[in-house]
Amino acid sequence: VPELPEVETVARQLDPLVVGRRIRRVEILDEKLDGLDTGALVGCRIARVRRVGKQVVFDLLPPRARRVHRYLVVHLRMTGRLLWYGQRTDELPRRRAVLELDRGLVVFSDTRRFGTLTLCHDEGELTPVGHEPLSSELTAGRLAALLDGARQEIKAWLLRQDRLVGLGNIYASEILHAAGIDPRRQAATLSRAEIGRLLRATRRILAQAIEHCGTTFSDFQDARGETGGFVRFLKVYRHEGERCRRCGDTIARIVQQQRSTFFCPGCQD
Ligand SMILES: [Zn+2]
Numbered sequence: 001v002p003e004l005p006e007v008e009t010v011a012r013q014l015d016p017l018v019v020g021r022r023i024r025r026v027e028i029l030d031e032k033l034d035g036l037d038t039g040a041l042v043g044c045r046i047a048r049v050r051r052v053g054k055q056v057v058f059d060l061l062p063p064r065a066r067r068v069h070r071y072l073v074v075h076l077r078m079t080g081r082l083l084w085y086g087q088r089t090d091e092l093p094r095r096r097a098v099l100e101l102d103r104g105l106v107v108f109s110d111t112r113r114f115g116t117l118t119l120c121h122d123e124g125e126l127t128p129v130g131h132e133p134l135s136s137e138l139t140a141g142r143l144a145a146l147l148d149g150a151r152q153e154i155k156a157w158l159l160r161q162d163r164l165v166g167l168g169n170i171y172a173s174e175i176l177h178a179a180g181i182d183p184r185r186q187a188a189t190l191s192r193a194e195i196g197r198l199l200r201a202t203r204r205i206l207a208q209a210i211e212h213c214g215t216t217f218s219d220f221q222d223a224r225g226e227t228g229g230f231v232r233f234l235k236v237y238r239h240e241g242e243r244c245r246r247c248g249d250t251i252a253r254i255v256q257q258q259r260s261t262f263f264c265p266g267c268q269d
Helices: 004-018 140-147 154-158 169-179 192-211
Strands: 023-028 045-052 055-061 070-075 080-085 095-101 105-110 116-120 252-256 259-263
Touching: 004 045, 004 055, 004 080, 004 192, 070 080, 140 192, 154 169, 169 192, 169 259
Parallel strands: none
Antiparallel strands: 023 095, 045 055, 055 070, 070 116, 080 105, 095 105, 252 259
8 A cells, every 4th residue: 555655756756757748638447437527637737746645636737727726636545556658558557547648648557446536626625634744844742742642552543644644554663663662552651752753763764765766565656667665674564573673682563453563572662
């Protein structure tokens, strides 16, 4: 499942390839996407591609408009991909939609078909409920206020999209290891020092993952159809039974909320 770094990777790669291009035609190949108003997309110029929360957003300048007021919003969900091609090709796998530009194509491919394409007219509606972990507005004080009164283990809390956006199972395990915090700790019991470490670890891990174009185990591909390189830098995720590189203890796997958590009992407390 793409998390924040994977969505950011796709948006960053697509942006320079498609900015300034005009949408010539939109082909919908999956009836689940029939609700998309393709007529409102045709003729629009792409002003920017960016990540908002876990969504890839195309800012669109409609014909004769002076400012952006249409947004094509893409949720990749489980297996969605946005792939850019320089020219028409028939060998595009599992296509659900194709945006034909005045130069190149953007193909939305998605094996499990949980991804969505929607058109939005109000920028305010794009803003996620949760906080953006890479924003400077998220200070240690604000994070402490969010954690205050939480009645969950910290691992489960980190996955809540209405608190921080974009963290999933991989990065939650890695962040807690980097911060030296036991994933089973009650979120509300973290000290100010631990909250500071948690915030710094969150930013560091996400930034490194973006630098390496995300993490791929099975499905994620970036806009060039390549897999993410951060998998080599994972310290605990799917490393159970191996030695912790920080303290030498054995990395463990436990189940929290029916999902695997990986951590080191030696240096996370
Ligand atoms: Zn350790």
